[in-house]
Amino acid sequence: xxxxxxxxxxxxxxxxxxxxxxxxxxxxxxxxxxxxxxxxxxxxxxxxxxxxxxxxxxxxxxxxxxxxxxxxxxxxxxxxxxxxxxxxxxxxxxxxxxxxxxxxxxxxxxxxxxxxxxxxxxxxxxxxxxxxxxxxxxxxxxxxxxxxxxxxxxxxx
DNA sequence: AGCAAGATGGAC
DNA sequence: TCCATCTTGCTC
Numbered sequence: 005x006x007x008x009x010x011x012x013x014x015x016x017x018x019x020x021x022x023x024x025x026x027x028x029x030x031x032x033x034x035x036x037x038x039x040x041x042x043x044x045x046x047x048x049x050x051x052x053x054x055x056x057x058x059x060x061x062x063x064x065x066x067x068x069x070x071x072x073x074x075x076x077x078x079x080x081x082x083x084x085x086x087x088x089x090x091x092x093x094x095x096x097x098x099x100x101x102x103x104x105x106x107x108x109x110x111x112x113x114x115x116x117x118x119x120x121x122x123x124x125x126x127x128x129x130x131x132x133x134x135x136x137x138x139x140x141x142x143x144x145x146x147x148x149x150x151x152x153x154x155x156x157x158x159x160x161x
Numbered sequence: 162a163g164c165a166a167g168a169t170g171g172a173c
Numbered sequence: 174t175c176c177a178t179c180t181t182g183c184t185c
Contacts, residue, residue, distance in 0.1 A: 013168065022168065031179060050168050050178030069168055088171070100169050141167050160169095 005081070007096065008139040009108075009124075011072035011152040011159045015056070019066040025065030035114045036065045040046035042118045043122070045103070053109050057117060057124070071099045071139075071150070074158045078101030082106070098160045131156075 009044040015023040024046065035044040036058055039055055041044040043054040044067050056067035073096035074080050082095045089095045089105075096102045103109065106122075117123050132154040137161065152159045 032184070047180065048167055049169055054168060098169070138168070
């Protein structure tokens with residue numbers, strides 16, 4: 005199965021009041037402080053999961069939230085896990101939808117993304133990227149650290 | 162030990 | 174616009 009990453013948000017270790025790492029390592033966010041290239045999954049609003057890719061060096065506490073994906077194949081498999089989706093654009097057009105569609109939960113927290121189960125590839129595509137404020141946060145609202153493929157239908161909201 | 166808020170999604 | 178739903182982490 006192949007999915008394009010079409011929307012993300014960056015969360016930093018310093019001067020970022022919206023980052024889960026803002027107050028240091030805790031049981032929930034400890035994966036953020038581990039080595040880059042691992043999956044940080046958290047549970048929110050009593051019902052949803054969201055996933056991040058840990059970045060920067062060990063001990064920092066930086067990650068990139070996966071907000072939307074464009075499934076390139078296996079749409080029906082994903083749709084089974086996203087029964088509310090009315091078309092392929094709605095399969096993974098939100099951070100919790102990405103986790104639901106791919107069955108990513110806390111079981112996958114800490115998953116090594118340099119392994120064989122799930123990984124990232126640079127396919128040398130360089131679409132136009134736009135950026136703006138992050139969504140759903142209370143602090144550090146001004147930081148333009150949400151990035152998305154310009155004009156893509158699968159981008160959230 | 163108690164409590165408020167949360168990196169959302171879906172229904173109304 | 175509003176609510177479901179529950180864990181986390183801060184505060185007392």
